[in-house]
Amino acid sequence: MNFSRITIISGHYGSGKTNIAVSLAYDLKRIREKVAIADIDIVNPYFRTKDNEQQLENAGIRLICSEYANSNVDIPALPQDMYAVTDDKELHSILDVGGDERGALALGRISPAIREENDYQMLYVVNKFRPLTKDADSAIEVMREIEAACGLKFTAIINNSNLGAETMADDVISSLNYAAEISQKTNLPVLFTSVNRSVAEQLNGEIDNLYVMEIETKL
Amino acid sequence: MADKVLMKGNEAIAEAAIIAGCRHYFGYPITPQTEVAAYMAKRMPKIGGTFLQAESEIAAINMVYGVAATGKRVMTSSSSPGISLKGEGISYLAGADLPALIVNVQRGGPGLGGIQPSQSDYFQATKGGAHGDFHMIVLAPDSVQEMAELTVKGFDLADKYRMTTMILADGTMGQMMEPVSLDFEVGEKVEKPWAVTGTKLEREHNIVNSLFLKPEELEKTNFERYEKYSYIEENEALCEEYMMDDAEICVTAFGIAARVAKNAINEARNQGIKVGLLRPITLWPFPKKQFAAAADKVKQFISVELSMGQMIEDVRLATECKVPVTLCNRAGGMIPSPEQVLEAIIKANNGGDK
Structure with a gap:
């Protein structure tokens, strides 16, 4: 994909946005020297970008994340170096934003600077198999809540519809109309449909615009 | 596979409770069970139910007592330190023979402990959980599917035996995501002639209470309750x-x-x-x-x-x-x-x- 300087990934929690953010960070690193992934999820206490800390470091990707992530300190703290994302114009960043309107509130701290620079895209990750975003209207409702909380508008949609380890090719195919309806009702393009490698092999070229995630989904 | 949804364990509990007919949820946020409350906050207003974030765990459990006394299905959820705070109310529910569902998504202890998963509230859950002679039915799911199924079963058992059922999960079970089928049977509705629903001047008024002025009467309720427990031990154990x-x-x-x-x-x-x-x-x-x-x-x-x-x-x-x-x-x-x-x-x- 064509990366802006800042790529913001958000969506309802459990949509799979952290896996997509990490995978995109690896892609970005292939074309840019200075790359960071910033985890500003203040809601989720367990599954964090920090789970991939070692691999990111090996790839030369800077991890910006609360020093309390994955610890017993249950504090919704933001990383102190998150301002590097907006201040350091040499840096290309992927932002992993928290799971709903409360999580997205944290992004509001730097959204004025992001708007002012205006070199960003904000991608809404959707999963048809999640109960609170199971149809286009409910997915759009969550989307508008996130936009209102963080003060930025989404620019495109990522269809990451999946049933975890049980995902079959047919499940992904059945989600295409859902993504198209969200796209039509919001006037935003579907950037791609994302799957892991085993599902991609099953799909065997059946879907255009397929994105194969580089990391295996946890649990 | 189209009938399945991808859910966190905590969400599965909340949705299953709604399917079981629970329309009243009272709670207070605590990691790692907060998604139960967050899910209820989103869903309950859309289906005419009540979601209320109480000022404390103690307030929440006493709200549970109030709704349970009217015979409605009601629940609360928390994690280890929060369950300790609910202890007094849990004992009052037992003393008043009220059905309710309590969810404990356990974290490490003792004390404030940590937010990572644990099973160290086993004694607390299975040996009563607060003061006085009593038991709760305690159900231990090992998958997100069971989180949902045992929630429904928990409500059915609570109504059948007029007692509290606890779902004893842990942080991993609450946070992990798995595909779930929400197509399951809810048990038959249990009549609750004891509930305080207004006499309409057509019957004697019902009293829901855990205070007994005469020790002989209090002793009698304890023996009767333990006869019920014996029956449950004989008939409801699952392995x-x-x-x-x-x-x-x-x-x-x-x-x-x-x-x-x-x-x-x-x-x-x-x-x-x-x-x-x-x-x-x-x-x-x-x-x-x-x-x-x-x-x-x-x-x-x-x-x-x-x-x-x-x-x-x-x-x-x-x-x-x-x-x-x-x-x-x-x-x-x-x-x-x-x-x-x-x-x-x-x-x-x-x-x-x-």
Whole structure:
């Protein structure tokens, strides 16, 4: 994909946005020297970008994340170096934003600077198999809540519809109309449909615009 | 697969409660169960239900008492320190014979402890949980699917026996995501002639209370309640048996520990070791019969727990210490690895601890 300087990934929690953010960070690193992934999820206490800390470091990707992530300190703290994302114009960043309107509130701290620079895209990750975003209207409702909380508008949609380890090719195919309806009702393009490698092999070229995630989904 | 949805364990509990007819949720946020409350906050207003974030856990459990007294299905959820705060209300629910569902998504303790998963509230859940002589029915799911199914069963059992049911999960079960089918049966509606619903001047008024002025009367309610408990112990104990037919070693574990144990057992079987699993699904009533039967067949039990060893005491009681029962554990928010459990199995197979 064509990366802006800042790529913001958000969506309802459990949509799979952290896996997509990490995978995109690896892609970005292939074309840019200075790359960071910033985890500003203040809601989720367990599954964090920090789970991939070692691999990111090996790839030369800077991890910006609360020093309390994955610890017993249950504090919704933001990383102190998150301002590097907006201040350091040499840096290309992927932002992993928290799971709903409360999580997205944290992004509001730097959204004025992001708007002012205006070199960003904000991608809404959707999963048809999640109960609170199971149809286009409910997915759009969550989307508008996130936009209102963080003060930025989404620019495109990522269809990451999946049933975890049980995902079959047919499940992904059945989600295409859902993504198209969200796209039509919001006037935003579907950037791609994302799957892991085993599902991609099953799909065997059946879907255009397929994105194969580089990391295996946890649990 | 189209009938499945991808859910966190915490969400599965919340949605299953709604399917079971629960329209009243009272709680206070605490990691790692907050998604139960967050889900209810989104769903309840859309279906004419009540979601209320109380000012404290103590307030929430007393709101549960109030709704339960009117005969409506009601629940609260929390994690370990929050359940301790609810203790007084849990005892009052027992004393007033009120049905309700309480969810404990356990984290490491004691004290404020940590936010990582634990099973160290086993004693608290199965031995009453607060002051006075009483029990709760305690259900221990080991998958997101069971989180949902046991929530529905929990409401049915609570109504049937006029008592509190607890879902005893842990942080991993609450946070992990798995595909779930929400297509399940809800039990028949139980009539509640005791509920305080207004007499309309057509009947004597009902009283829901846990205070007894005469000790003789209080004693009588205790004996009656324990007759009910005996019946439940006889009829409601549930246990999954895994590869037990020819087992010489019996691993026992519930919840997330059982999932780890199954991985270890599969590997041990590959190595030719005859080992199986007894997984209690009801922690109270404890499935004593299955353990007693296994004790006549196996040479050692291994209790795998995310605690310093709590269920192991019930295993020893149920097996009357006929064979050794050893502990394989992590605590304080840590989870045993399949390798650790496998090592314990191999040790037992080589003669083990006496």
